[in-house]
Amino acid sequence: MFDVIVLGGGAAGFYGAIHIAERNPKLKIAILERGKEVLTKVKVSGGGRCNVAHAEFDPREISKNYPRGERELVGPFHTYCSGDTMAFFEKRGIQLNIEADGRMFPATNSSQTIIDCFLQETDRLGIKVLKNSSIIGITSLDGNTAKGDYSWAIKTIRNTYQAKKILVATGSNPKIWELLRxxxxxIIAPVPSLFTFNIKDDRITGIQGVSTNANIQIIPSKVNNGKFKAALKKYSIQSSDLESEGPLLITHWGMSGPGILRLSAWGARILHELNYNFSIKINWLPAYHEEGLLRQLQQIKEIEGKKTILRTKAFDLPKRLWGSLVKAAQISDSDKWADISKIQLQNLAKQLTGSTFRVTGKSTFKEEFVTAGGVDLKEINFKTYESKIHPGLYFAGEVINVDAITGGFNFQNAWTGAYIAAQAIAKP
Known part of the structure; x- marks a missing residue:
């Protein structure tokens, strides 16, 4: 018999258990983890460096990074946000460094630092960590809710445990979602979020590794125009939500980078509806529109007439990308500015400001896997993260229908939810 059982030995589970124990040291707490290792997602996050948070400290601004959960998280972020996360780790001797793009990592650049911190804290606080404890049943026991002794039975493949309160922090675990259902x-049906785009196109073949800032827009292709518009309406998505600007990375299989990942998060549901077959339009020079760029190209043609187009550093673009787009505009390696036609200039302006690419699938972003879906947010009290259906049942992390773009925001959702739930659970 435990006072509190935490389901899930991941980021939200450990964070919640630690805060419960600190708030009320008298409670007997256990973490149940289905695998033989805990904190496995923490280990691989941020390429093994662990992007624990983001340096955005305004609750309303940080909430804008959550395609699902933006409205619901404003209140919780007023209670516990990025600055509180920093304070938690610094109190335990872990310095977090803020990078130029706002992402926070431990100064050691190792996720093991975060894992060791959590394990040391659970040991110090006397929290039991029970591994290889896959959950096969959650049952509410007859209890007097007025007296606060509403109890739960948690059945695992090995044992059955009882608890007064439970915190569900199992991430995107389909079996737990089914038990909750x-x-x-x-349960909002889960679909992948945070993925890269599979693209086969001569313009990006052989130039993998090239990275540049770009404006990217998801657009309907000729074959799915009707389906695209229907999905926009179905999920109440604005066209502006399907456009982003940021670093774009050309890869062996297509395109990745923050600009692409942001789109994959905001478009998670509609792209699933389209079976990941759609088109994107890219402006490689976001400061220009097609007409303005064409005028700029005409000026370059007059001034640099004797130079070959391929060797002209006309814009701040990677050389290999510039060469590829020049070729796509039907301009040869030896063509000089003075020799090309008006149509060739128009083609070049179009390639630079409105290249269209067909996407024919997705790939998981590194080892990180995030889903859009989970417990319906309408059924959660965001002042306590308690279920509106079952008293004594709390949630934290990705088990609920909240997900974010890349950059430490998914972890912040875990820390915030776990902290708020812990304060409610630990009340005498």
Whole structure:
């Protein structure tokens, strides 16, 4: 018998258990983890460096990074946000460094630093960590809710445990979602979020590794125009949500980078609806539109007439990308500015400001896997993260229908939810 059982030995589970124990040291707490190792997602996050948070400290501004959960998280972020996360780790001797793009990493640049911190804290606080404890049943026991002794039975493949309160922090675990559904909760069907785009196109073949800032827009292709518009309406998505600007990385399989990942998060549901077959339009020079760039190209033609186009450093673009787009505009390596036609100039302006690429699938972003979906947010009290259906049942992390773009925001959702739930759970 435990006072509190935390389901899930990941980031949200450990963070919640630690805060519960600190708030109320008298409580007997256990973490149940289905695998033989804990904190496995923490280990691989941020390429093994662990992007623990983002240096955005305004609750309303940080909430804008959550395609699902933006409105609901404003209040919780007023209670616990990025600055509180920094303070938590610094109190335990872990310095977090802020990089130019706002991402925060431990100064050691190793996720093991975060893992060791959590394990040391659970050991110090007497929290039991029970591995190889896959959960196969969650049952509410007859209890007097007025007296606060509403109890739960948690059945694992090995044992059955009882608890007064439970914190569900199992991430995107389909088996737990099914158990919660059987208990009366609505589960929003999960679909992948944070993925890269698979593209086969001569313009990016052989130039993998090239990275540049670009404006990217998801657009309907000729074959799915009707389906695209229907999906926009179905999920109440604005066209502006399907446009982003940021670093774009050309890879062996297509395109990645923050600009692409932001689109994959905001477009998670509509892109799933389209079976990951759609088109994107890229402006490689976001400061220009097609007409303005064409005028700029005409000026370059007059001034640099004797130079070959391929060797002209006309814009701040990677050389290999410039060469590829010049070729796509039907301009040869030896063509000089003075020799090309008006149509060739127009082609070049179009390639630079409105290249269209067909996407024919997705790939998981590194080892990180984030889903859009989970417990319906309408069924959660965001002042406590308690279920509105079952008293004594709390949630934290990705088990609920909240997800974010890349950059430490998914972890911040875990820390915030776990902290707020912990304060409610630990109340005498």
């Amino acid at each position: 059987q208990m009366g909760h609505t």
